[in-house]
Amino acid sequence: MTSETDHSHDEHGLGEAVAARIERRWATLSVVIICVLVGLAAFFGIYHATMPQGRVETADPTTLHLSGEFVESNLGSALEADGSVTVRAIGQQYSFTPQCLVVPAETPITIRATSADVVHGFLIEGTNINTMLVPGYVSDLPIRFNAPGEHVMPCQEFCGIGHQGMWGKVKVVDQTAFRNMAASKRRLTCVD
Amino acid sequence: MSEDELYSPRNPWFSISVGVTAAIAVLSAIVGLIWLPLLQPDLKLSGIWDAICSAAGVPNLPRPAAAVPPTFKTSNVVVTPEMLTRQDQVSIGRGATLAQRCAICHGPQGVSDANSPNLAGQYAAVTYKELNDFKTGARVNVVMSPFAANMTDQDMRDVALYYAYLPRVPSSQLNPGLPPPAIVVTGAPLRNIPPCGSCHGEIDIKAGSPWLGGQSAVYIKAQLQAFAAGTRRNDISEQMRNIARQMTAEEIDQVARYYEAQP
Numbered sequence: 053m054t055s056e057t058d059h060s061h062d063e064h065g066l067g068e069a070v071a072a073r074i075e076r077r078w079a080t081l082s083v084v085i086i087c088v089l090v091g092l093a094a095f096f097g098i099y100h101a102t103m104p105q106g107r108v109e110t111a112d113p114t115t116l117h118l119s120g121e122f123v124e125s126n127l128g129s130a131l132e133a134d135g136s137v138t139v140r141a142i143g144q145q146y147s148f149t150p151q152c153l154v155v156p157a158e159t160p161i162t163i164r165a166t167s168a169d170v171v172h173g174f175l176i177e178g179t180n181i182n183t184m185l186v187p188g189y190v191s192d193l194p195i196r197f198n199a200p201g202e203h204v205m206p207c208q209e210f211c212g213i214g215h216q217g218m219w220g221k222v223k224v225v226d227q228t229a230f231r232n233m234a235a236s237k238r239r240l241t242c243v244d
Numbered sequence: 245m246s247e248d249e250l251y252s253p254r255n256p257w258f259s260i261s262v263g264v265t266a267a268i269a270v271l272s273a274i275v276g277l278i279w280l281p282l283l284q285p286d287l288k289l290s291g292i293w294d295a296i297c298s299a300a301g302v303p304n305l306p307r308p309a310a311a312v313p314p315t316f317k318t319s320n321v322v323v324t325p326e327m328l329t330r331q332d333q334v335s336i337g338r339g340a341t342l343a344q345r346c347a348i349c350h351g352p353q354g355v356s357d358a359n360s361p362n363l364a365g366q367y368a369a370v371t372y373k374e375l376n377d378f379k380t381g382a383r384v385n386v387v388m389s390p391f392a393a394n395m396t397d398q399d400m401r402d403v404a405l406y407y408a409y410l411p412r413v414p415s416s417q418l419n420p421g422l423p424p425p426a427i428v429v430t431g432a433p434l435r436n437i438p439p440c441g442s443c444h445g446e447i448d449i450k451a452g453s454p455w456l457g458g459q460s461a462v463y464i465k466a467q468l469q470a471f472a473a474g475t476r477r478n479d480i481s482e483q484m485r486n487i488a489r490q491m492t493a494e495e496i497d498q499v500a501r502y503y504e505a506q507p
Contacts, residue, residue, distance in 0.1 A: 106281060106284050106286070106287040106298055106299070107287060107298045107304050108298075108301045108302065108303045108304060109303065109304050109305070110303045110304075110305070114322050114323070114324055115322055116481065117318060117319065117320075117480045117481050118320055118322070119311075120311065121309055121311050122481075123311055123313075123314060123318070124314060124318055124481055124482065125311075125312050125313060125314035125315065125318075126311040126312045127481075130312075138309075142481055144481055144483055145438075145442075145443065145450055145483075146438035146442065146443075147436060147438075147482070147483065147486035147487065148486075149481045149482045149483075149486060150482075151436060151482075151486050151489075162286075168480075168481060169450075194286055212442065212448060212450075213438075213439070213441075213442040213447050213448045214431060214438025214439055214442030214443065214448075215438075216431070216433045216438070217431040217432070217433045217436060217437050217438030217439070217442075218436070218438060219436055220436070238312050239312050243489070244489075
């Protein structure tokens with residue numbers, strides 16, 4: 053009777069120890085998985101995502117065409133004194149102005165864009181540029197293109213019934229070609 | 245253990261957990277409001293206070309940068325969806341008197357076969373904007389520019405409200421059975437052309453876009469060609485030039501004939 057009890061007690065103790073060991077291992081594994089996933093999210097968030105804008109800037113959507121930096125003649129790419137390029141654009145139902153942005157490769161570029169009516173999306177395919185153009189606010193994004201080429205720039209936020217027809221183009225040219233164009237004009241676009 | 249003892253600084257668990265939480269809050273505030281903003285060279289912050297304000301989202305006025313001034317006159321009308329949507333009998337009455345001088349081209353009832361725009365039932369905001377653009381020189385026409393030159397802002401509002409008040413009259417080319425061309429109902433998304441109907445009625449109306457039904461095909465075609473060629477530039481921020489540039493000659497023909505046949 054006693055031996056029987058002892059025997060069963062031993063078996064029970066062994067089972068408990070095994071269960072505890074397995075539980076600890078699986079718990080460790082799941083903690084590791086969580087850490088890896090959080091780490092991945094943090095890494096890609098920091099190194100590959102569009103960072104939230106550091107400054108909030110405002111612009112009246114109804115008077116963009118009257119004064120300020122978003123008047124028609126000031127839209128497009130501007131070569132700055134420090135060699136960087138500032139690109140200004142607006143989104144409106146249902147097109148981007150300018151329809152085609154031209155920028156140099158391997159140059160720090162700042163994109164400044166806003167909306168003249170409703171919320172539009174601003175996305176450059178093949179890059180991490182992906183933000184919203186909110187009426188009343190200026191979206192300011194730093195970017196650098198490594199190689200010449202063409203990228204499409206669709207509106208990625210449903211903006212009304214003609215949304216599917218709203219997109220633009222980004223043409224990346226080499227630095228010399230861009231400088232040659234900038235020598236004769238102060239604001240560049242590639243609208244034909 | 246009574247409640248008093250649980251929430252008391254004498255309870256080490258309580259004081260430690262509150263202390264740790266407070267420390268995390270202070271540390272996060274320093275990291276988020278001061279340290280991380282100062283790490284971003286693009287922000288060009290002028291100090292700790294500026295860093296805190298920008299991180300907290302205090303709106304900044306855009307940097308004063310010298311804008312390139314336009315080389316041609318652009319429209320200075322501020323178009324909003326509410327603009328001139330209220331009927332005003334006095335204004336309509338004044339407009340009717342003023343509109344007598346428009347009748348020779350636009351017809352006594354706002355409709356004519358002279359290939360000039362039919363104005364009866366046109367949105368007031370549209371007529372007002374075009375008159376204003378003729379006056380400022382943003383849009384140029386040998387006949388219209390001298391007429392608009394002497395109109396006051398109130399005159400333009402009155403005439404616009406009067407024409408908006410007149411009932412639409414179908415053109416002599418009316419044919420509601422004509423099937424709409426693809427460009428009107430679906431646009432050409434691959435060429436950056438939204439459907440005409442998404443702004444000009446039928447599907448949706450965008451403030452400032454004219455009603456096109458019953459307009460002369462000759463007029464519509466001429467305007468689309470002028471937008472495409474850049475000889476007409478009073479559309480705010482190129483909203484119509486962007487579209488007309490992408491249209492083929494055939495599509496321009498199709499929409500002109502289609503809209504002429506609509507009520």
